[in-house]
Amino acid sequence: MAALVIPALLILIAWPLLFIILQAIFPHIGRGALDAPFSLFGKTLADPRLVEWTLNTLKLGAGVVCGAALIGVPLGLLRGLFKVPFAAVWDLLFLVPFTIPPYIAALGWIFALQRRGYVDQLFGFNLGHMLFSYWGVVFVMTLNVFPVVYFAVSRSVAAVSGRYLEAARVSGASARVSFFRILLPLSLPAIAAGLLLVFAMSIEEFGTPAVLAARSGFLVLVTGVEQRLSDYPIDLPGASILSIILVLLALSAFVGQHWLVNRKDFGSMSGKPSRQELKPLGRYAPLVLAFFFAVALAGTFAPIASVLATASTRTISGGLAVDNLSLKHFRDLADQSSGALEALTTSFTLGIGTALITGMLGVLTALVTVRRKTPMARFLDFLSLVPNTIPGIVIAVGLILAWSQPWLPVTVYNTPWVLVFAYCCLLLPYTVRYATTAVRQLGTGLENAARVSGARPFAVLFRIVIPLILPSMVAAMLLVFAVASRELVATVLLAPLGTSTIATFIWGQFEQGSVGLGMAMSSVAILVTLTVPALATLITRRFSTGGAAGF
Known part of the structure; x- marks a missing residue:
C-alpha cells in the first residue's frame, strides 16, 4: 500500500x-x-506594493479575528454555560454561514446593501460605501467564519468539569472570580486556537476581497498573486515569492494553533469528567435570544435571502415589486x-x-x-x-x-x-x-x-x-x-x-x-x-x- x-x-x-x-x-x-x-528576490521584495499588500493582509486577518471574537466568544460562552432556548436550532443556523461559499455570500451582501439594494428599497438607507471597503470585507468575512470560534468556545466550555465551578461556589467564590480564575483559563486555549484558525482562513480567502475591496484599492497578497498571474506580462517568479510569503503567514497561524491546543491538557480531578449543569437565563432570556436571532439574521438569512431575491426577479432595476418576480x-x-x-x-x-x-x-x-x-x-x-x-x-x-x-x-x-x-x-x-x-x-x-x-x-x-x-x-x-x-x-x-x-x-x-x-x-x-x-x-x-x- x-x-x-x-x-x-x-x-x-x-x-x-x-x-x-x-x-x-x-x-x-x-x-x-x-x-x-x-x-528576482530583490526586485520583488523591493516592490512598494508588497509592503502594502502584506500589511493589508495582516490588517484583514486581525480585523476578522477581532470581529469573530466579538461575536463568536460571547455566543459560545452563552451556549456552553446557560440553557439557551432552541439551542440545537441555533447550532444548525450558525453552521450555515460556514458552509456557504464566501464569494456567494459577498455577492448576496452586495445586492442587499448597495445603493438601491434591498435594504435601501425596504428601509430607505444603504451601506454601499462601507461594503466596498476594508470594513465591508471584514464584516462579510466575519459572518462567514465566526462559527469556528462559536463551536470551539461552546464545546470547550461545555467540556469543563462542573466540579471545578461547583467547588469554587462552595468555597465562596463569586461568579466573577469563578469565570476569570477557572472557566476562562480552561477555555483560553480553545478560544485562541479558534481565532488563529480564523486568521489563517482570512488571509487565504480570495473571493471576498476580490469582489468587495479591489475596487476601493484594498489589495492583499492573495489578490496580488492573482494579478501577477493574470496581468501581462505574467510574472511567475513574483507570484511564487508572494505565495511563499503567504504560506509562511498561514503556517505561522497553524503552528500557533497546534502549540496552543497541545500545550496543556486539562482534566477533572477524579479522572471522570462530568458536564456542568446549564444554568437558566432568567430575566436575561429575551436579551440573549435577541442576540442569537440578530446574528442568525445577519449571518444566515440575509445573504441567502438576497441571493434568492436576485435570482427570482426579472430585472435588478425592477426591485422587489410583485410584478417583477419571476422564475x-x-x-x-x-x-x-x-x-x-x-x-x-x-x-x-x-x-x-x-x-x-x-x-x-x-x-x-x-x-x-x-x-x-x-x-x-x-x-x-x-x-x-x-x-x-x-x-x-x-x-x-x-x-x-x-x-x-x-x-x-x-x-x-x-x-x-x-x-x-x-x-x-x-x-x-x-x-x-x-x-x-x-x-x-x-x-x-x-x-x-x-x-x-x-x-x-x-x-x-x-x-x-x-x-x-x-x-x-x-x-x-x-x-x-x-x-x-x-x-x-x-x-x-x-x-x-x-x-x-x-x-x-x-x-x-x-x-x-x-x-x-x-x-x-x-x-x-x-x-x-x-x-x-x-x-x-x-x-x-x-x-x-x-x-x-x-x-
Whole structure:
C-alpha cells in the first residue's frame, strides 16, 4: 500500500510545492535553466506594493479575528454555560454561514446593501460605501467564519468539569472570580486556537476581497498573486515569492494553533469528567435570544435571502415589486445556450471524481500512517496534512508551475485533470482525517486474522477495512464533493479554455452583468452545499445505529 501512497502524495502535494520554491529561486526554470538564482528576490521584495499588500493582509486577518471574537466568544460562552432556548436550532443556523461559499455570500451582501439594494428599497438607507471597503470585507468575512470560534468556545466550555465551578461556589467564590480564575483559563486555549484558525482562513480567502475591496484599492497578497498571474506580462517568479510569503503567514497561524491546543491538557480531578449543569437565563432570556436571532439574521438569512431575491426577479432595476418576480433565471439554467447545464455537469463530474480518488487515497494513507510506526509513515502523515496550511491560490500556482514545464513528456496542464489534481490536493486532508479516526477505532484483530488465514493485502482492504469504515468515508467523500463542486480560486486560475464550472459560471455572469442568472446558479450551489453535509450526517447516524448489526 505504501508503494501506492508515496508516489500519489508526492505527485499531488510535494511536486507543485517544490516548483513554487524552485521558481522563486531560479526565475528561468521554465526554460530549463538554473542560472541567476535568487536574482528576482530583490526586485520583488523591493516592490512598494508588497509592503502594502502584506500589511493589508495582516490588517484583514486581525480585523476578522477581532470581529469573530466579538461575536463568536460571547455566543459560545452563552451556549456552553446557560440553557439557551432552541439551542440545537441555533447550532444548525450558525453552521450555515460556514458552509456557504464566501464569494456567494459577498455577492448576496452586495445586492442587499448597495445603493438601491434591498435594504435601501425596504428601509430607505444603504451601506454601499462601507461594503466596498476594508470594513465591508471584514464584516462579510466575519459572518462567514465566526462559527469556528462559536463551536470551539461552546464545546470547550461545555467540556469543563462542573466540579471545578461547583467547588469554587462552595468555597465562596463569586461568579466573577469563578469565570476569570477557572472557566476562562480552561477555555483560553480553545478560544485562541479558534481565532488563529480564523486568521489563517482570512488571509487565504480570495473571493471576498476580490469582489468587495479591489475596487476601493484594498489589495492583499492573495489578490496580488492573482494579478501577477493574470496581468501581462505574467510574472511567475513574483507570484511564487508572494505565495511563499503567504504560506509562511498561514503556517505561522497553524503552528500557533497546534502549540496552543497541545500545550496543556486539562482534566477533572477524579479522572471522570462530568458536564456542568446549564444554568437558566432568567430575566436575561429575551436579551440573549435577541442576540442569537440578530446574528442568525445577519449571518444566515440575509445573504441567502438576497441571493434568492436576485435570482427570482426579472430585472435588478425592477426591485422587489410583485410584478417583477419571476422564475425566468431558473428556467434559463435549463437552457443549453446559457452553458449552465454544462457547468453543472462539469462541476458534479469533477466533484464525484475528486471524492472517489481522495476517498480511496485517504483510506490507503490512513492504513499506512496508523499501522506503521516508521519515519516514512510520519512523513506521509505530515505531507497529507500540509494542504490544510496552504492557501488554495498557492496550490494553484504550484500546479501551474509544476505541470507547464516544457520538458515534461506528459502533462495535465490545460486539461480538466489539472482541476482534479488541484481539488485532490486541497481536499485530501478531509478524507485522511476521517479515515485515520475510523482505522484507529478498528483495531488490528480482524486484519491479523485475515492475514493468518492467507488473505492478500487488497482482499483485507476491500473485504474488511472498507466495509467497516464505509460510513465515515461516505461522509468525508460527500463533504469533498460539496466543496469541490463549487471551489473558486484554483478553478479560476487553472480551468482550461472552454471548461466551465459552477464557480467560474457564477464569476463570469457577475462580471458580464448577468447577475440574475449568476444568482440562480448561486442558489443551486447553496442548495448543494447545504444538502450534501446534511445527507452525510444522516448516513453516518443511520450506519452508527444499525451498522453494527449489518457487519
